[in-house]
Amino acid sequence: MSRDLRGPGPGPGPEALAALAEWVAVESVSSDPDRAAQVGRSARWLVDALHGAGWPRAEVWETDGLPAVYGCRPAADPGAPVLLVYSHHDVHPADPSEWRVTAPFTPRLRAGRLYGRGASDAKGQIMCHLWALRAHLAQREAPAVTVKYLVEGEEEIGSGHLAQLLSEHAGELAADVVMVSDTMLWSLDEPAVCTLVRGSVTATLTVRGARRDLHSGAFSGAAANPVFELCRLLGLLRDGSGRVGLPRFYDAVSDPGPALRASLDTLPFRLSDWLAETGTFRADGEAGFGVPQRLWTRPSVEVARLTAGGGGAPSLGLIPAEAAADILLRLVPGQRADEVAGQLRTWLDGNRQPDFHYGLDVSPTISDPYATPEDHPALGALLRAVGGAYGAPARRIGNGGAAPAAQLSRACDAPVLFFGTGLPGDHWHGPDERAEVRALELGVRALAGFFDGLAALPRPW
The missing domain is CATH 3.40.630.10 (Zn peptidases)
Incomplete structure (x- = not known):
């Protein structure tokens, strides 16, 4: 070739x-x-x-x-x-x-x-x-x-x-x-330059309710099921308005700069187009903010994976001994990944129940958010170059990933x-x-x- x-x-x-x-x-x-x-x-x-x-x-x-x-x-x-x-x-x-x-x-x-x-x-x-x-x-x-x-x-x-x-x-x-x-770009019709990326904290939360898996026919109704306890905890991670439930989580959140905010306020966004392109059935997230703001300028929490019980065996007769969830927190400028990891640990300590065994494994590859200085000359050069290639002024957007x-x-x-x-x-x-x-x-x-x-x-x- x-x-x-x-x-x-x-x-x-x-x-x-x-x-x-x-x-x-x-x-x-x-x-x-x-x-x-x-x-x-x-x-x-x-x-x-x-x-x-x-x-x-x-x-x-x-x-x-x-x-x-x-x-x-x-x-x-x-x-x-x-x-x-x-x-x-x-x-x-x-x-x-x-x-x-x-x-x-x-x-x-x-x-x-x-x-x-x-x-x-x-x-x-x-x-x-x-x-x-x-x-x-x-x-x-x-x-x-x-x-x-x-x-x-x-x-x-x-x-x-x-x-x-x-x-x-x-x-x-x-x-x-x-x-x-x-x-990512925004679209082929609207030139845009990313000026902000969110940070991330990933962790695995485990709950153990017994030393081994139990037969439900013998123990159902009396043995503790860690899946219910894990689901209770996950329900506490995000409230009904879509806000993250960690203590002091929003204390350091800063608003986007005026140039990015102005660009997002005028960004041509159609929810139906976004749903069709992403294959998403509905938009969700923090109340009071539009989809672009939720994606780029607001923090969030997601559950990426849930596991419990034996993966290769029939599960109808099983009470699993352990359940686990992979959690992903997205951070915005002002927040620090190490501080949010500490908030996650404090949150778990404050919500434990007696007799369950808990584990929290925070990945060492956490990352801080970053925003390009809005008035840096190099950013101006990039905006002009992108605008010149597209034949229209380039907007400023963010990137939802880390x-x-x-x-x-x-x-x-x-x-x-x-x-x-x-x-x-x-x-x-x-x-x-x-x-x-x-x-x-x-x-x-x-x-x-x-x-x-x-x-x-x-x-x-």
């Missing part, structure tokens, strides 16, 4: 899309130990692609877990701004039985969309950057800015070794601006921008994930313009 990442014109041509499809076919599922070698293969594929595109430095960075990729393409001017692009090449698991258009790792181009696991989250977004740099270099020998890549292989499992990478390679990762490329933006900002002592080519209908983490070729084309144009705009900014910032 050709490694020509540009193809004809400013956007991804047939050969470029074929190269992306080749990469999407690599089963880089980081959560599956049996596919660890595939994650390594994915990293090597990207290194080869960088070398094939003329990058003088591209290499695999090993960790104590799964490998990352580093690349550097220096600017002609040694004093030019340095842009560090962060993304990930690992992908979420996929159940082939749920896919209809194609198998998860058998990419298919259909009606202007490339289907396959990772096509949008986030291999397509990474390739968009490579294509954009090739377009930027069509009229010059070297980029107007130095571009660095850090593409990790563990984002889908919590970025457990990202801190190791940032510490061990601090000098190589030094940058003036960081760009996280793992976010990204290690705060961690990257602290490590690099630099502001973080966000640029993505995903769309709400791309089915991230779901069946028939896809990337819109048109979104990739517009992304190429926007990024190529951003390189010039960033280089032209007066410094120091």
Whole structure:
């Protein structure tokens, strides 16, 4: 397969899309130990692609877990701004039985969309950057800015070794601006730039009511059932108005900046369109806020999984000894992940009942929320570049998921921008994930313009 990442014109041509499809076919599922070698293969594929595109430095960075990729393409001017692009090449698991258009790792181009696991989250977004740099270099020998890549292989499992990478390679990762490329657009008709991402705290809550599973015929009606106790606790996590029930949880919540707030207030949003694109039956969440505000500027809590009893045996005659729930809290600027983790522990301590045994395992890969400084010149350059690519002024939006933006900002002592080519209908983490070729084309144009705009900014910032 050709490694020509540009193809004809400013956007991804047939050969470029074929190269992306080749990469999407690599089963880089980081959560599956049996596919660890595939994650390594994915990293090597990207290194080869960088070398094939003329990058003088591209290499695999090993960790104590799964490998990352580093690349550097220096600017002609040694004093030019340095842009560090962060993304990930690992992908979420996929159940082939749920896919209809194609198998998860058998990419298919259909009606202007490339289907396959990772096509949008986030291999397509990474390739968009490579294509954009090739377009930027069509009229010059070297980029107007130095571009660095850090593409990790563990984002889908919590970025457990990202801190190791940032510490061990601090000098190589030094940058003036960081760009996280793992976010979504609003639509192909309304250009928008993400300026805020929520943080996250994940935890597993367990309740045990007996030393072993019990036969219901002998003990039903007298033995404690931990499933009911777990459900009672989960009901306390969110009240009737959709607010999170942790003590002091909202004390540090800050309102979005005026520019983002004004953009959200005028965002063209139709609930029926959103329900159709996401496959959701109804909108839910905190009362008093619209769907965009709930998604991006308000904290939330979700139950991601419930387990109880034996998974492989008939359950009709069983009182399970233990029940568990995976909990996910989304945080907004002003909140700190470590403080919210403490609030979760305090909440559990205040709601225990006698004689049940409780456990709370908070994941170490919690993340803080982050908001790009609203008046930073680099953000202005990105807004202008996106607006120029679309032919209309770019709005500001948020991103509902978490990204290690705060961690990257602290490590690099630099502001973080966000640029993505995903769309709400791309089915991230779901069946028939896809990337819109048109979104990739517009992304190429926007990024190529951003390189010039960033280089032209007066410094120091």
